[in-house]
Amino acid sequence: MKTNNLIGSLFLAALIFTACSKKDDQQIEPPVEETVQDGRFVVTALPYMSYIFGNGADLLYTTNTLDSGTLVTTGTGLEQDGVNRNYVIANNKFFSLLFGQGNPGSVTAYTMDTNAQLKKISNFQTETMTAFGAVGEDILMIKNAWEPTQSISNWYRVNTNSLEIVSQGQINTNTLSGNGEMALFTSVKQVGDKVFLPFVSIKTARSFATSYRDSSWIAVYSYPDMTFEKVIRDNRTGAVGAYFTDAIEVDEQGDVYAIGMSLGTDNGSSNGQKSTKPVGIMKIAKGTTDYDNSYFFNISNISDNNYVFRKLYLGKGNFLLMMSDTHNTYANNAKKFAIANVYTQSFKWVTGTPDPATILGITEYSGNYSPKDGKTGYVGIITYTDEGFVSQVFKFDAETATAKVGLTVEGQNIIRSINWVPVSE
Template sequence: MKTMITKAVSVLMFVAILSSCKKNNKENVPENPGNFVLAVTPAAVTGVADYLVTASSLDEGKVSIIGNGVEQDGTYRYYVTSGSKFFSMLYGRGNPGAVTVYDVKDGKLNKLSDFTAATVHAFATVNKDILMVKVPRAYAATGPTLANWYIVSTESNRQTTEGTLDAVTPSQNGEIAHFSWIKQVGNKVFAPFFSIKNNGFETDYPDFAGIAVYAYPSMQYEKTIRDTRTSFIGRYFTDGLAVVENGDTYAFSSSVAQKGGVLTSTKPSSISRIKAGTTEFDLDYLINFETASAGNVITDWLYLGQNKFVVHMEPKASKGAYNVGKTLGILDVANQTVTKVTGFPIAADIVDVTANNYSPRDGRTGYVGVNLIDGTTWVYKIDASTATATKGLKVEGGLITAIQHLK
């Protein structure tokens, strides 16, 4: 699982940085009760299971996992928030993984239940469920090549339904349609994918974007939305779709399709659109992200509301299938503009930037975690109206891997 490997490497880098720092601050930081939940990986070579800590604000103050927090069971976790519930899911390396469900009471995490669910690589809330999908990376030796899907009820906190999908049909080119993510759009499930023909994620079709459309909850395949103006949507384990307030769906492409270890797409990193109530790309809308951002590609984003995003950017010259941008920008999909964020640490000073971040969806504010080479870890507040970043909550004891808020 690429993102999990990246996480482990980042931890080791961070450990080395901490070891080289002359100052070793072991100050005991008291608990910080609140409804914000942060997942933090300890800065230790062994025993790097995440800790979950709460915070009352992301704008200021300090939290620490030293003497605080709830240790998770297992090294690699992914997190889903649904209303007042926080689901901590173990990546079981192909085996079923433990899931722990929390809410917050009096500013502290309160465990509601434990259960076991399948290990997957794409998941999202759909209605009052969590839909999870596991797509193969290779063709079946015999018979159809199938993907497995599972539904977890956020009301009963249990896996309730499962089934299979034909993993080849959506690509319409004979390759496996490997989902980059899944998203509820209206009463449908959209599954953007990159078509692959082997475990190396290689493709003979680098210059097209595909989104498989499914009915819910039956997961009956309906059609594939296609576009040849961009490469595939999203990235491995990265959500490339966002639904805005009027129901329109926007999609980003990093243009990182590959074959033989070489990037092969001829299309620019782009933003495309599917209008509300339709299942076709809007051929009158396309942002050439490389042009709009003065030479960058988009690698991730956080929707802020009111057509605005915080985007992670990487220079086109150094783009790669798994390179994550360390420079931030503000993307306005209505005005079709990209503005670089000032006040955020420069890329050379950053170990990594958190991918699982938070916004109250007010059209202005986003919170992004950053782990710095000097050994410190912070939450930065992003103001889209001024395209500026300001240092907020300080996190001690490890790397931020997720920032969420519970109602």
Template sequence: MKKSSKLILFSALVAFTTFSCSSDSDKPGNETGGGVDTGKTKYIITATTGAAGIADYLLTADDISKGSITTTGNGIEQDGSYRYYITAQNNFFSLLYGQGNPGAVTTYNLNAEGKLIKKSNFQAETVHVFTAVNKDILTIKVPRSGAASIAQMYKIDAEKSLITGEAQQDTKKLAGNGERAFFTWATQVGEKVYMPYMSIKGDGVDNFGTKNPDSTWVAVYTYPELKLEKVIKDNRTSYLGGYFTNGLYQDENGDAYGFSGAVATSNSVVTSTKPSAVVKIKKGTTEFDKTYFFNVEEKSGGYKIASSSYISKGKVLLQMYGTPGTNKGAAKLAIADLYNQTFTWVTNAPQIISFTTVERYNLVSEDGSSAIVGINTPEGNWIYTINGTTAVATKGIKVEGGQITAIAKLKY
């Protein structure tokens, strides 16, 4: 998908109007209400067929380790050009990209029989970042060019879909270097929210280009006040994450690890001179750990990080750009061990990958050992389980009649 199409993100949750659907399955008493967990799991696979006016189909499955499922005569149709998804408080949110305008958002959960039912619809503005914080969802609308430089932050109750707080940030003032800050994502770290950002020109010509390709920034905000406390800076690699891509995760020890592809550009040419790497922020601190630097580009033989997904116990699934030293090439998958600073290419995965769900829409297995991702190839599309210790991929359910855009799960 084009970068511009991804702006919607979780805009949805800036819910301004809500209304219940009228189907029988939505009547009181038939639904879990969100947040209920009786031990049963239903997987949600979203798949796009490429048909005009249809973004995706929502498919459900009890077992994703085998078999097949199809969009033909099956699933819940999602209208529009593009849809984005998030699961919070046992609710599944489907967000329509509004092309800069407010877009419809549909909330689903499971009834007692495990059937996916429509819970509510509402309208919201388009935003560029969303993340779960406690029982809330934090969304951020970030201007990329023009006179406007104020990023709007919305704190939303994920159970009620109601805005409970707002804040603003002047992105030009935050950058402080003649450019503007553009948040790549936001991550809860302890009781605070850490927001990595890239410095961009925002000049209307080369909006996402920069004159500052070799620096890393993370803005630290209090929560729920959303007050800026400080900016953590480093110059050993480039910005963390990417446009619409998370690049900061907290592990079980409370430490935070940031992932940089070192692919900052100017006029579409990569100008980063520092390596693609992982940096660390120790628990209880708001500084980068100068004793830790995981040079992934060196360990991989010259490849750069495209996206990442934390598994557990220091294991991370990496999607790498396929052409060494660039931000181009068919995706390659690898497992990184953050604690031992080792890099292992994934085996048994498809040799030619069209695209995956590693960027944002994937799961971790119940035992925490593996990442569960959708992998699309010219030969077909499957859900794979990738073990974080062995780096071995295992093929699961095949999705026919559409390409996999997300995988999620709900309890009932």
């Protein structure tokens, strides 16, 4: 059910171009002569025809900058064994997780060497995961239940040192919301010595229908034993996050900011019934497990009723919000960008991004990058021009609320993720 936000708009154009040939499962980039001191960016891209028809695989490319230049893709790249991949940086390692459409998927781990080469250090099978996140030196992964008759969602803790599943357990997702519906977790976030698991309340993950669009929930667990502690609930906005969409962040002071996206669901329709509550950002102060009732950043009011589909925390209270004026259950198709500061509750639309009419998509889910300097963020944007599809990394500046073109990806490719991987060997 993991939807592609470009399928509808790209299908006609897909008939124009020929598919790219599949590369061997090996790194065939030319040797890099210089020694890398700190690390390299890993840009994940996929030939767009493979993306459309789901018959290809992501390719990993390394680069020393996102600010300018062209990323050469011809004859280069490290191929993954599947198109629906998600990526996590944990303990200075790069993890590639395969979404197996309900089937088991592989987890592949890499390190970055001093010659800017990704080195595969592990590959093992897990169940399909729909929520995951780095927690200390672990990756906590959750396989969400799809039907209320299943009742149980499974969690798995992968240790990033031993590179194996070290513990696992079950969560009864039919009891968390307390309203007769089931919980579907949207993300995993470490908060001190606890794990916060935001979820949406739904009747079934097969349709995403719900009778409870106007509340937000976060389940709290101790870590690493994953003992349930409580559910944090609020009714000032809608659910925190969406399917495969992280909408919760911990700032430098240890405070939690959660974005109620108010997207709602209705039979899986991308434009189904939405929440009646405004899109808003809530706060959970450090050391507490309750929403701060004195804090509510009303994004709907300040943005003329636009929706937040993605977020990227830039540091110092600044968020880059990826937005749209059109409701979408799956939080796809963001075409506008804004800088929001949760400390001052200020909001500015970003200038310098492509005309929304030309934007076909942005980097999927949470695959964007910021050094968290309070200023800088990088997002992949795919546009359609007279020359065809163009994938570019845009550099955002929170201080001026502007963006400019940085790295351009060669060829007809879709940028899937942008990560910084430090040298660890």
